[in-house]
Amino acid sequence: MDIEVLGALAVRENDVSIVPTAPKPRQVLALLALHADHVVPVGSLVEELWGAKVPRSARTTLQTYILQLRDLIEQALAHGEGGAAGNAKDVLATVPGGYRLNTLGGTVDYRQFATLAAVGYRAMDAEDFVGAARALAKALALWNGPALTDIPVGLRIGMEARRLEETRLCALDQRIEADLKLGRHRELLPELTVLVNQHRMHESLHGQFMLALHRSGRRGEALDVYQRLRTTLVTELGLEPSPALARLQRSILMARHEAPHGPSPSAPRLVARTG
Known part of the structure; x- marks a missing residue:
């Protein structure tokens, strides 16, 4: 099955x-x-x-x-x-x-996802960013929309769907991180533009978007991303952005106006606040 x-x-x-x-x-x-x-x-x-x-x-x-x-x-x-x-x-x-x-030896997509994601995480730990990006991209390609998008959701399925979505976001975060390490900041901009609108309070995605914009020579837009996120967090949750994200904002603010050349350090690891 x-x-x-x-x-x-x-x-x-x-x-x-x-x-x-x-x-x-x-x-x-x-x-x-x-x-x-x-x-x-x-x-x-x-x-x-x-x-x-x-x-x-x-x-x-x-x-x-x-x-x-x-x-x-x-x-x-x-x-x-x-x-x-x-x-x-x-x-x-x-x-x-x-x-x-009983699956009796059949395939289960969420198990395939977990296996591929684990390969990607191990590659990230080993600083094999090419391997990590490849494995995590394969894992994420198994998704065809929100989990069980066509099923009426009760308490149990709702909890499982949220859990699966969190695993997807974790894998997505690490795949984007690997791509940033590989200097693919310009290629990431369209994807991150969509993601920060879908996840308006996800700090890690916003930090990655800021870094990709800054590396692409779009410093002002990177700072605008921070201000929009800060406004959302303060207005809706009464919270300031995390210290890690604030440090990234200050480093971009203090950087030279021209686009950065060559590889630059990744954004600080951020604790995501989703919403």
């Missing part, structure tokens, strides 16, 4: 989709897919589907959704070699206290 959650939900057996059209069975499949090969307790599924307003028929209704998913799995298994139907209960197993979706 192959699973994709980094974008729209896709779950395939023998290249046949088993994603139902009805919203609540899709939620059940999504939560099982997020914890593939691990037990998802019945209570977690019930909480995801109904929140605090749990109907008396919740467990019976959940069992109906599981049966619907197994029907889809069985139809997909029938497309295997020789047309053998297989056993849907082996794929979507009932276990003590819950259910488990």
Whole structure:
């Protein structure tokens, strides 16, 4: 079974989709897919589907959704070699206290992402910036939009989606950092222009944008980025920018007016405040 959650939900057996059209069975499949090969307790599924307003028929209704998913799995298994139907209960197993979706050696995109991102982080630690940029770019290419963008979101899926988004932002931050180390500041400007508008209080991205602008000879614009971020932070959170970002702003302010030549030091490491 192959699973994709980094974008729209896709779950395939023998290249046949088993994603139902009805919203609540899709939620059940999504939560099982997020914890593939691990037990998802019945209570977690019930909480995801109904929140605090749990109907008396919740467990019976959940069992109906599981049966619907197994029907889809069985139809997909029938497309295997020789047309053998297989056993849907082996794929979507009932276990003590819950259910488990077994991948049986299939691919899971969020695991591929984590593996590639880890390679990139190790390369960054080793100052192999070419290798880091390459591995992190491959990891980020697995994303096709916000995680589970087409799924109704309850408490459990919402938490997992936010967690996955944070891992994406961490990988993106490090990939941009690697590109800055490699002197790719001009190439980064269009991407960073979009990112700082999407993440209006993310200090690390703003610092990287400031540095890329400054290195591209656009010192005034780099300082404008700082002022816009400071206004947003003060107005919406009552906070000043971090000391690291303030130091970067002062270093740009005190720099010569002409564009920097050759490699220049990276921005100080910043603790991101997202919003």
